[in-house]
Amino acid sequence: MCILPFFAKVLRISTSILAWYTKYKRDLPWRHTRDPYKIWLSEVMLQQTRVQQGLPYYEEFVSAFPTITDFANADEQQILTMWQGLGYYSRARNMHTAAKQVVENHAGIFPQDYTAIKALKGVGDYTAAAIASFAFDLPYPVIDGNVYRVVSRLFNICEPINKPVGHKAVYEAVTSIFDTHRPALFNQAIMEFGALQCTPKKPKCEECPLQSKCAAYELDKVAELPFKEGRTKVKSITHTYLVIHYRETTFIEQRKAGIWQNLHQFPLIEEALNRQEVIEACKQLIDNEIPLTLGDKFKTTHLLSHRKISAHFYNIYVDIKPLFLKSNIFETLLADIGTKYPTSVLIQKYLNQAKEDDK
Numbered sequence: 001m002c003i004l005p006f007f008a009k010v011l012r013i014s015t016s017i018l019a020w021y022t023k024y025k026r027d028l029p030w031r032h033t034r035d036p037y038k039i040w041l042s043e044v045m046l047q048q049t050r051v052q053q054g055l056p057y058y059e060e061f062v063s064a065f066p067t068i069t070d071f072a073n074a075d076e077q078q079i080l081t082m083w084q085g086l087g088y089y090s091r092a093r094n095m096h097t098a099a100k101q102v103v104e105n106h107a108g109i110f111p112q113d114y115t116a117i118k119a120l121k122g123v124g125d126y127t128a129a130a131i132a133s134f135a136f137d138l139p140y141p142v143i144d145g146n147v148y149r150v151v152s153r154l155f156n157i158c159e160p161i162n163k164p165v166g167h168k169a170v171y172e173a174v175t176s177i178f179d180t181h182r183p184a185l186f187n188q189a190i191m192e193f194g195a196l197q198c199t200p201k202k203p204k205c206e207e208c209p210l211q212s213k214c215a216a217y218e219l220d221k222v223a224e225l226p227f228k229e230g231r232t233k234v235k236s237i238t239h240t241y242l243v244i245h246y247r248e249t250t251f252i253e254q255r256k257a258g259i260w261q262n263l264h265q266f267p268l269i270e271e272a273l274n275r276q277e278v279i280e281a282c283k284q285l286i287d288n289e290i291p292l293t294l295g296d297k298f299k300t301t302h303l304l305s306h307r308k309i310s311a312h313f314y315n316i317y318v319d320i321k322p323l324f325l326k327s328n329i330f331e332t333l334l335a336d337i338g339t340k341y342p343t344s345v346l347i348q349k350y351l352n353q354a355k356e357d358d359k
């Protein structure tokens with residue numbers, strides 16, 4: 001491990017970060033509350049999501065479900081509909097399960113110790129530390145992507161941060177500068193410092209209060225850190241969606257598993273089909289005897305963390321109401337997808353395009 005002997009400066013690092021935070025912090029609604037439910041909501045929403053994008057979602061959820069009991073009692077389809085656009089829907093499903101756990105096992109009162117918080121469904125080290133420190137001022141460092149970056153640079157941590165050896169090095173370095181007297185403030189401050197000052201690209205090193213204490217700056221290694229090893233290879237796949245139109249209605253199914261579990265989609269074949277194969281697949285789903293007209297195709301690409309989906313939406317028209325539908329498929333108004341029936345951003349792209357075409 002190539003951490004330089006910076007430990008004599010750790011106190012000044014912590015003091016400098018707190019002073020910087022006092023001056024530059026953003027005014028965000030979850031910083032005005034000690035309610036663990038609201039803090040939890042903000043932390044879960046902001047994982048993989050930018051603050052500006054997450055903010056309206058946070059406000060909508062807090063307004064619709066002011067307490068954890070309200071959230072626990074909500075209908076999952078309503079939660080997923082409101083979550084549309086944030087992605088990573090397992091976060092919403094897990095939160096819903098965890099809220100029910102709080103209501104059933106803790107009489108609706110959020111647990112106040114780290115172990116009990118971490119026992120809730122979907123709550124990992126990061127979220128448990130965030131709730132424990134921000135809501136209850138318990139001395140747990142919160143290590144998100146911003147903190148990994150700041151600390152890797154400050155201490156010149158060369159181990160890959162996506163491996164246990166890198167996690168350990170960062171954890172030890174954070175612990176060495178952690179302010180145990182003001183855990184909530186310190187955690188907020190270093191995360192904000194990473195978000196605004198020590199950014200992934202073009203960090204503001206020339207006007208940084210930590211410049212003289214920063215090993216990466218001194219060694220001209222800012223652009224190299226943090227270091228990640230062997231990123232997951234992105235696999236390319238094709239989705240063929242069958243958008244069958246009968247007057248104002250279409251036919252959808254609810255996903256049973258995967259990242260879009262419980263969301264709704266047009267019937268999906270997870271491979272590329274030619275036009276004849278599309279017609280054959282449709283006949284299997286609705287009714288062999290009904291004449292079909294194959295219309296135009298909408299193509300789009302959707303990126304997930306480890307998948308690149310090339311999506312082909314085929315418009316298929318029928319003049320006779322299908323009487324046979326494959327068991328999991330049901331008829332709905334096109335306008336109800338994304339409102340009554342929550343759906344993914346990928347399906348939403350098709351719906352947006354269809355609206356444009358109708359203008």
Ligand code: SF4
Nearest residue numbers: 198203205208211214
């Ligand atoms: S000097 Fe640059 S790299 Fe070092 S902490 Fe400041 S902004 Fe980050």
